[in-house]
Amino acid sequence: MDYQLYNRIQALIERDKIDLALEKIASALAEFPDSDELYSLQASAYLKQKDYKRAQIAVNTGLGLNPENDFLYYLDARLAVQRDEYKLAEKRIDEAIGLNPYQAGYFGLKSAMYIDLGRYDEAITYATEGLDLDPENTMCNNMLSMAQTKSGRAEEAFNRLENMLADDPESELTQANTGYYYLRLGDVKKAKEHFAVALSIDPEFDYARAGMVQAIKATNFFYRKLLQFSYWMEEKGAKFRFGLFLGIYVVIRLVPFLFPLYLILILWTWFTGPVSDMVLYFDKYGRYLMPPDKNKFTQINIGIMLLATIALITGFTVNSVFYVIAFSLFLTVIPVYLFRDVVKTTKRGVLALFACLFLGSGIVALYLTYIAHRSTGPAEMILLLSAVIFSWTVVLLKR
Amino acid sequence: MNRELLAELEKALEITPDNVILRKQVAKGYFAINDFEKAKEHLNRALSFENADDTKLLLAQCYLKLNNYSTGIIICEELLGHNHEPELLSTYLQLLISSGHTEDAIAQYQAYIVKYPEWHDAEIERQLKIPSFEVNEYEPDVFLEKPDINFSQVGGMDDIKDEIRIKIIEPLANPDLFKAFGKKAGGGILMYGPPGCGKTYLSRATAGEISSKFMAVGIEEILDMWVGNSEKNLHEKFEIARKNNPCVMFFDEIDALGSKRSDLKQSAGRNLINQFLKELDGINEQNEGLLILGATNSPWHIDSAFLRPGRFDRIIFVPPPDLAARTIILQLMLQSKPAEAMDYQKIAQKTDGFSGADLKLLVDLAVEDKLRKSMRSGKIEKLVMNDILDAVKKVRPSTKEWFNTARNYALYSNTSGIYDDIKSYLNL
Ligand SMILES: Nc1ncnc2c1ncn2[C@@H]1O[C@H](COP(=O)(O)OP(=O)(O)O)[C@@H](O)[C@H]1O
Numbered sequence: 157m158d159y160q161l162y163n164r165i166q167a168l169i170e171r172d173k174i175d176l177a178l179e180k181i182a183s184a185l186a187e188f189p190d191s192d193e194l195y196s197l198q199a200s201a202y203l204k205q206k207d208y209k210r211a212q213i214a215v216n217t218g219l220g221l222n223p224e225n226d227f228l229y230y231l232d233a234r235l236a237v238q239r240d241e242y243k244l245a246e247k248r249i250d251e252a253i254g255l256n257p258y259q260a261g262y263f264g265l266k267s268a269m270y271i272d273l274g275r276y277d278e279a280i281t282y283a284t285e286g287l288d289l290d291p292e293n294t295m296c297n298n299m300l301s302m303a304q305t306k307s308g309r310a311e312e313a314f315n316r317l318e319n320m321l322a323d324d325p326e327s328e329l330t331q332a333n334t335g336y337y338y339l340r341l342g343d344v345k346k347a348k349e350h351f352a353v354a355l356s357i358d359p360e361f362d363y364a365r366a367g368m369v370q371a372i373k374a375t376n377f378f379y380r381k382l383l384q385f386s387y388w389m390e391e392k393g394a395k396f397r398f399g400l401f402l403g404i405y406v407v408i409r410l411v412p413f414l415f416p417l418y419l420i421l422i423l424w425t426w427f428t429g430p431v432s433d434m435v436l437y438f439d440k441y442g443r444y445l446m447p448p449d450k451n452k453f454t455q456i457n458i459g460i461m462l463l464a465t466i467a468l469i470t471g472f473t474v475n476s477v478f479y480v481i482a483f484s485l486f487l488t489v490i491p492v493y494l495f496r497d498v499v500k501t502t503k504r505g506v507l508a509l510f511a512c513l514f515l516g517s518g519i520v521a522l523y524l525t526y527i528a529h530r531s532t533g534p535a536e537m538i539l540l541l542s543a544v545i546f547s548w549t550v551v552l553l554k555r
Numbered sequence: 556m557n558r559e560l561l562a563e564l565e566k567a568l569e570i571t572p573d574n575v576i577l578r579k580q581v582a583k584g585y586f587a588i589n590d591f592e593k594a595k596e597h598l599n600r601a602l603s604f605e606n607a608d609d610t611k612l613l614l615a616q617c618y619l620k621l622n623n624y625s626t627g628i629i630i631c632e633e634l635l636g637h638n639h640e641p642e643l644l645s646t647y648l649q650l651l652i653s654s655g656h657t658e659d660a661i662a663q664y665q666a667y668i669v670k671y672p673e674w675h676d677a678e679i680e681r682q683l684k685i686p687s688f689e690v691n692e693y694e695p696d697v698f699l700e701k702p703d704i705n706f707s708q709v710g711g712m713d714d715i716k717d718e719i720r721i722k723i724i725e726p727l728a729n730p731d732l733f734k735a736f737g738k739k740a741g742g743g744i745l746m747y748g749p750p751g752c753g754k755t756y757l758s759r760a761t762a763g764e765i766s767s768k769f770m771a772v773g774i775e776e777i778l779d780m781w782v783g784n785s786e787k788n789l790h791e792k793f794e795i796a797r798k799n800n801p802c803v804m805f806f807d808e809i810d811a812l813g814s815k816r817s818d819l820k821q822s823a824g825r826n827l828i829n830q831f832l833k834e835l836d837g838i839n840e841q842n843e844g845l846l847i848l849g850a851t852n853s854p855w856h857i858d859s860a861f862l863r864p865g866r867f868d869r870i871i872f873v874p875p876p877d878l879a880a881r882t883i884i885l886q887l888m889l890q891s892k893p894a895e896a897m898d899y900q901k902i903a904q905k906t907d908g909f910s911g912a913d914l915k916l917l918v919d920l921a922v923e924d925k926l927r928k929s930m931r932s933g934k935i936e937k938l939v940m941n942d943i944l945d946a947v948k949k950v951r952p953s954t955k956e957w958f959n960t961a962r963n964y965a966l967y968s969n970t971s972g973i974y975d976d977i978k979s980y981l982n983l
């Protein structure tokens with residue numbers, strides 16, 4: 157395939173004229189049916205449209221034509237990350253690097269993967285390797301500062317970010333990363349400023365949008381503290397997190413009068429997130445920052461909360477069984493809130509199961525009172541037990 | 556027409572093989588999708604029922620496409636005995652050229668331009684290397700476009716029509732009046748908005764409205780310049796336009812001139828933008844009588860230098876047609892179709908958020924459906940209101956996705972207020 161055609165199609169993709177680009181690719185494929193480069197363009201175009209399925213097909217076809225195309229392996233790795241398949245992603249990016257060890261961007265992606273996995277030392281290694289190839293590479297620079305921040309080396313990260321901002325204040329990635337840096341420190345005002353700049357450069361940049369959402373929510377004291385708490389735990393790693401919860405549990409068993417404190421901790425960690433989402437929903441600026449499907453779950457939760465409040469009032473005025481129902485509804489809010497952000501179907505299944513358990517025990521309580529005319533004891537037992545199991549499952553679910 | 560519909564119409568033809576009108580329609584359909592064998596088959600059968608010139612001409616064109624030149628030439632020569640329509644002349648000459656009889660073609664061509672002074676075909680002239688008479692050598696086929704639509708065929712868009720009138724139509728009609736007020740003809744208007752809402756359509760209609768020259772620069776030409784780093788090419792286009800003053804220059808998908816900032820670092824694309832701005836500013840008042848129209852679906856990709864005050868005189872948001880505009884557009888689109896009188900306003904009420912292109916799709920769907928029914932019953936059935944209302948259910952307004960993106964820019968990237976119009980349109 158000739159260079160001119162390649163450039164034209166690439167120019168179209170860069171300009172977001174994806175439909176036209178795809179059209180051109182299709183007609184070029186009629187002429188050069190075995191051009192792996194055309195398939196890599198096609199995959200890039202679909203990736204930009206977030207059509208991951210078609211992108212994957214294009215990558216596979218391209219690799220079938222030329223198993224030595226490093227860029228296709230890189231795209232393959234990105235698609236694997238998209239599906240949360242980090243093992244495969246690792247293999248693919250290594251293949252890309254093996255074929256072409258001079259692309260800083262490949263190392264940037266590898267570093268990003270290790271950040272996602274919480275393996276910050278490796279992330280730092282690969283980002284640095286990428287920077288050896290191209291000291292200006294935005295991706296690698298950002299991954300390095302992110303890994304440094306997350307592993308508690310904020311000082312180094314800050315210097316790097318400052319230099320990068322001075323160098324190129326128009327990089328939405330650097331601006332967003334600086335935002336996250338300040339968010340971590342709890343400086344919400346500064347964080348918002350940087351996210352706002354990132355969004356003004358590219359308002360569709362998901363990473364910056366998510367950051368702005370966090371920053372807006374963090375204006376609220378409870379959310380801010382929760383965020384910092386979760387950042388702190390993230391720094392310590394998964395084992396520490398589990399140990400901490402085990403420790404708290406043991407302490408509560410030994411010193412029962414600390415139980416109310418434990419309850420406050422639980423309420424705080426469970427409900428701050430969903431409630432913040434609901435508050436954000438009523439703000440125009442905030443609502444449209446949320447992914448549309450996330451807003452759907454928030455709508456559901458607003459409905460559930462309304463019902464729960466009604467149940468609470470009914471419990472107060474009509475029959476105390478409605479307290480149980482209110483409790484079960486309040487609990488349902490949490491799996492609904494968590495549902496969207498887990499990717500794996502099995503994990504989603506677990507969340508759905510708990511939502512059903514919570515709601516189910518509320519319904520059983522109603523049945524026992526009004527139809528069977530018996531005590532609601534068994535329903536309350538199920539509810540409490542599933543709540544306790546849920547509290548442990550959530551800790552495990554997070555990673 | 557797509558293949559599916561054609562296959563269905565063919566089925567109808569099996570029942571009424573003597574329906575020549577339909578058969579010709581089917582042949583044209585196959586011709587349009589480049590299935591010349593099928594087209595040929597149907598034309599031959601149509602000729603067995605009715606010996607019509609237009610059928611024969613199309614058949615000759617099929618032979619041209621099928622590289623069966625000698626048969627095509629025989630048909631044309633038979634027709635030329637009594638018929639001299641321009642398309643036939645062009646087809647005949649093309650057949651001669653393609654079959655290698657260039658000498659004959661030149662001789663015939665010279666005879667035609669004497670006999671039929673109105674006739675002229677740039678494509679043939681190009682192949683025969685005959686300099687065109689209307690445009691001189693420096694001007695390639697940039698002016699050859701002669702859109703046959705005008706403002707009356709464009710529904711709504713009154714804002715922009717007014718702007719175009721005041722910038723070019725009126726000054727040309729009343730030069731003294733405008734001179735008295737120190738206003739010159741020409742200027743620049745940039746249109747942006749969701750796809751399918753008439754930006755390109757209106758620009759073409761401008762050409763029909765004004766009896767001035769019209770030059771369209773599309774995405775392909777822009778990419779050519781961009782890939783080839785050719786500011787010179789852009790300058791030449793402007794120079795040709797200036798020489799042909801008064802002239803309307805139309806840049807479609809003008810955002811393609813630039814590109815996201817990060818890419819510009821590596822390429823010389825910046826030069827192209829600077830060149831465009833230079834031409835737009837016009838050195839030494841050269842731009843008198845030159846109207847520059849730009850259109851884009853993605854204003855956020857436009858280089859910010861374009862949007863600064865003083866570059867374009869007006870930057871206009873082209874929203875989807877409102878109720879009144881939809882009413883007019885529907886009326887315009889259904890006028891030429893066999894349709895009973897209907898309550899256009901009522902249909903317009905049911906098509907909130909539809910773009911002009913969506914309305915066109917809607918009418919096309921209804922027409923195809925009716926065509927099928929007419930085939931079965933064997934007589935022309937007129938479109939009624941319910942046909943259109945049924946089709947409404949099949950079309951999703953296509954502007955939604957655009958507004959999702961636009962909303963993001965209006966909310967989070969509106970630093971200099973450039974998206975204020977979108978913001979107020981969306982009630983944000
Ligand atoms: N205002 C209008 N009046 C009549 N037809 C319209 C109008 N707007 C759009 N259309 C129809 O829709 C088609 C697509 O419009 P187009 O001008 O290409 O949209 P844009 O350039 O804004 O993306 C046109 O060819 C025309 O048939």
Ligand SMILES: [Mg+2]
Binds near residue numbers: 850
């Ligand atoms: Mg257009």
